[in-house]
Amino acid sequence: MLNLLTSTQIRQADSHTISKDQISSIDLMETAAVAFTDIFTNQYPQKSTSISIYCGTGNNGGDGLAIARQLKQRGYSAISVKIARFTDKASPEFDANLKRLAEVDVAPVEIKNDNFEGENAVVVIDALLGTGLSRPVEGYYRALIEFLNKIPAKIVSVDIPSGFCCEDHIDPKAAVIHSDLTITFQLPKINFFFPESGAAINRFEIADIGLDEEFLAGQDSHFKLIRREDVQKILRPRKQFSHKGTFGHGLIVAGSDQTMGAALLCAEACMQTGAGLTTACIPPQGLAGLNARIPEIMAIIRERSFTFTDLEKYNAIAAGPGLGYSEETVKLIKDMVLKSQVPLVIDADALNMLSQRLEWLKKLPDYSILTPHMKEFDRLFGQHNTWWGRVETAKKKAAENQLIIVLKNRYTFIVMPDGKVCINPTGSPSMSTGGMGDVLTGMIVSFLAQGYEPKDAAILGTYIHGYCGENYPGYICPPSALVKNIPIKISEIMGENWL
Numbered sequence: 001m002l003n004l005l006t007s008t009q010i011r012q013a014d015s016h017t018i019s020k021d022q023i024s025s026i027d028l029m030e031t032a033a034v035a036f037t038d039i040f041t042n043q044y045p046q047k048s049t050s051i052s053i054y055c056g057t058g059n060n061g062g063d064g065l066a067i068a069r070q071l072k073q074r075g076y077s078a079i080s081v082k083i084a085r086f087t088d089k090a091s092p093e094f095d096a097n098l099k100r101l102a103e104v105d106v107a108p109v110e111i112k113n114d115n116f117e118g119e120n121a122v123v124v125i126d127a128l129l130g131t132g133l134s135r136p137v138e139g140y141y142r143a144l145i146e147f148l149n150k151i152p153a154k155i156v157s158v159d160i161p162s163g164f165c166c167e168d169h170i171d172p173k174a175a176v177i178h179s180d181l182t183i184t185f186q187l188p189k190i191n192f193f194f195p196e197s198g199a200a201i202n203r204f205e206i207a208d209i210g211l212d213e214e215f216l217a218g219q220d221s222h223f224k225l226i227r228r229e230d231v232q233k234i235l236r237p238r239k240q241f242s243h244k245g246t247f248g249h250g251l252i253v254a255g256s257d258q259t260m261g262a263a264l265l266c267a268e269a270c271m272q273t274g275a276g277l278t279t280a281c282i283p284p285q286g287l288a289g290l291n292a293r294i295p296e297i298m299a300i301i302r303e304r305s306f307t308f309t310d311l312e313k314y315n316a317i318a319a320g321p322g323l324g325y326s327e328e329t330v331k332l333i334k335d336m337v338l339k340s341q342v343p344l345v346i347d348a349d350a351l352n353m354l355s356q357r358l359e360w361l362k363k364l365p366d367y368s369i370l371t372p373h374m375k376e377f378d379r380l381f382g383q384h385n386t387w388w389g390r391v392e393t394a395k396k397k398a399a400e401n402q403l404i405i406v407l408k409n410r411y412t413f414i415v416m417p418d419g420k421v422c423i424n425p426t427g428s429p430s431m432s433t434g435g436m437g438d439v440l441t442g443m444i445v446s447f448l449a450q451g452y453e454p455k456d457a458a459i460l461g462t463y464i465h466g467y468c469g470e471n472y473p474g475y476i477c478p479p480s481a482l483v484k485n486i487p488i489k490i491s492e493i494m495g496e497n498w499l
């Protein structure tokens, strides 16, 4: 997994690379400017595009000046450079690149107060402030950021949107550039994955600047980004001499009168993800629908006051999707919490029951997996004002109770009992439609049934769920369509290894 680092750690990686590779800071800046320009010119190939580059006087501004020179040398003809000269301080690399700007025919304009001239460029490159941000942005910088956010130009930020805080709580009132594209150096920054960054980070791309990989991987960090190769390493091919018993039996306890679809989606996801057998425990009204829609699934009919007498025959159990919240369902889930010998996947209504009975947290089998969305999470662990706060609480609760918490969002956080937070990069807004979470639960329980370790099942389920959704060729991805794609998408990820 990719180790995600704080700004301080990235700065240390800069210094380490500079001393280890015996390159100068100005050379590293040049590499960064070239890497940025390569991506930028791919996005905006039209050389007549009018581009205004706003530079601060630190190293982010230094990058901006080097990028201006690069663009001009590559034939971009309508380049203007604006320097926000709000203090007398300037970094040596900024000064050096300002001198080098004379190599190309660009005369920078200095901005010294908030008397900004109109801006008509089609693209603005934002090189005002980078990871050196040490306090909230106020005064002229704030005014300039607010001014740029109002103009119609597309904004491409260098490294981070100016004013962006790379880790810890995000202040919604902070002045920050609203970028259309951020071209970030070496690693995505931790807060790129937090929903509050949505206004500042629409989309990001990574520019490799050659920092020492071993040093980056060796830094202490809780945050890891899941990559395709991690998932490929975990997935096992299905063996030749196998049979349905090889791939486990998943049980789905779900469904009620008005939400039977959740049970069907969850059970089908379990089957399509590869469990050898899937049984859905549903009320009698659901049986005809289940048999008609998914003949592969077996059913246990849940009459009033039903309890399990044979829980041990299942390799993995999920509870909650569309289950309903009644005295009987509470009794059923309590019984499972107390009796199950295997980790449970707890979702939806079962999570809501848990939030009223927090004493169950300690009683759940170790490595059980909770899959809350934001509202379910807050119902469980209290109201939170920030996602950073939510992740901190999740780390604490996962450790205290030896649980895995899959906190769902655009980039789902999988919080492990050891405090590690694995961030899932896959998924798309086409997946924001009811029933999507039920599919995720079915996929996770399926991987558990097949014998994957709980932490691997959570990673595989979440990554592949998002992968299926982001590759769906449509404006929305209906969960019932996603489910049908799962087997093809798993073999696509596995490549030649799928059999």
Ligand SMILES: NC(=O)C1=CN([C@@H]2O[C@H](COP(=O)(O)OP(=O)(O)OC[C@H]3O[C@@H](n4cnc5c(N)ncnc54)[C@H](O)[C@@H]3O)[C@@H](O)[C@H]2O)[C@@H](O)CC1
Residues within 6 Å of the ligand: 011, 014, 015, 025, 026, 028, 029, 030, 032, 056, 057, 058, 059, 060, 061, 063, 089, 091, 128, 129, 130, 131, 132, 133, 134, 135, 136, 137, 138, 141, 158, 159, 160, 185, 209
């Ligand atoms: N050699 C290196 O270290 C490299 C640095 N790079 C660039 O350097 C950037 C970091 O540069 P710096 O550390 O110079 O920092 P910045 O360019 O982000 O900021 C520099 C100045 O802004 C001041 N400042 C901080 N917060 C402020 C605020 N709220 N309001 C007004 N002024 C504020 C600081 O005191 C500092 O003088 C990265 O984001 C990246 O763009 C890249 O060129 C890669 C190589």
Ligand SMILES: Nc1ncnc2c1ncn2[C@@H]1O[C@H](COP(=O)(O)OP(=O)(O)O)[C@@H](O)[C@H]1O
Residues within 6 Å of the ligand: 373, 408, 409, 410, 411, 412, 426, 427, 428, 429, 430, 431, 432, 433, 434, 435, 436, 437, 438, 439, 440, 465, 466
């Ligand atoms: N914009 C998005 N980008 C990526 N993934 C998304 C997006 N919207 C929803 N999802 C994914 O879809 C699932 C929705 O789960 P949930 O809210 O529990 O849905 P439901 O309760 O309707 O089944 C989560 O796994 C979430 O990560």
Ligand SMILES: [K+]
Residues within 6 Å of the ligand: 060, 126, 127, 128, 129, 130, 157, 158, 159, 160, 161, 162
């Ligand atoms: K910037």
